[in-house]
Amino acid sequence: MSAPVLETLDLVKRFGGLLATNSVSFTLERGARHALIGPNGAGKTTFVNQLTGVLKPSGGAIRLEGRDVTHSRPEARVRLGMSRTFQINQLFRTMTPLEMLLLVLGEREGRGLHLWSRLDARADLVREAAAIAERFRLDDVIGETIATLSYGKQRQLEIAAAFAARPKVLLLDEPAAGVPEAERQDLLNIVSELPAEVSVLLIEHDMDLVFRFATRITVLVNGTVIAEGEPAAIAADPTVRAAYLGGESGDA
Structure with missing residues (x-):
């Protein structure tokens, strides 16, 4: 069996007297379609922010392909193959989708903004x-200003930009949040069609998306993992149903 692409060992995050992440040991297998769910205040975003380097853990370790990245900067984790989306999109609204994707590709190639001066020489990008x-x-809106796109298209672009970095691990933080029902099917299809070689961790409240996408689910409550398993087992677990599936939506 191959080593996990991402794992945490007894990960802890304290904010003063609040224990936001309580000794979380988690494994993301290579090629996984894994979902992380939990009620309001569960600590899901705190956990993801530690994975990506936005927050420094108070204890424990994070390993990406066996390499300890616990104290690595966010940009270093991107270079090592970890990419993410956010609950609220982080797009440059005055750009077009083409320009946004080219910017990501330029960063990936180590050229950044210098790409623009030699765009004619980089037809491959x-x-x-x-x-x-x-x-x-997004091909039908590739030349339109991002600010004019529907919110569903903006969410699709954010996933596309994360994918453009060629991640080994892709963290999708509530990709369906705020997307109108009419646009959710496209989003669901896009997430379902991500290449098998990209290991995906989905943080989401839309249970239709979770159960149609994930082959494994981890349930976080008050910073603690209370259950993990296949979707059918999670749906039938009375502890999970009491803590989340029959409760309120939200996050912290």
Whole structure:
């Protein structure tokens, strides 16, 4: 059996007297379709912020492909193959989807903003950006200003931008949040069609999306893992149903 692509060992995060992450040991297998769920205040976003380096853990360890990244900066984790989306999108609203994707590709190539001065010499990146836009159903709006796009299209673009970094691990933090019902099917299809070689951790309150996507689910309550298993087992677990599936939505 291959080593997990991402794991945490007794991860702890304290905010003063509040224990937001309580000795969480978690494993994301290579090629996984894994969901993290939990009620309001469960600590899901705190956990993801530790995985990505936004928050420094108070204790424990984080390993990416066996490498200790507990104290690595966020940009270093991106270079090592970890990419994420956010609950609220982080797009440059004055750009077009093509420009946004090219910016990510330029960063990935180590060129950043210098890419713009030699765009004519990097037709390969333009082709790659166009192919990514098509994969994520953005080819029809590739030249439009991001601010004018529907919210569903903006969420699709954020996932596309995260994918453009060529991640080994992709963390999707509530991709369906705020997306109108009419646009959710496209989003569900896009998430379902992500390549098998990308290991995905989905943090989501939309249970339809969770149960249609995930083959394994971890349940977090008050910073503690209370259950983990296949979707059918999680849905039938009375402790989980009492803590989350029959309770309120939200996050902290």
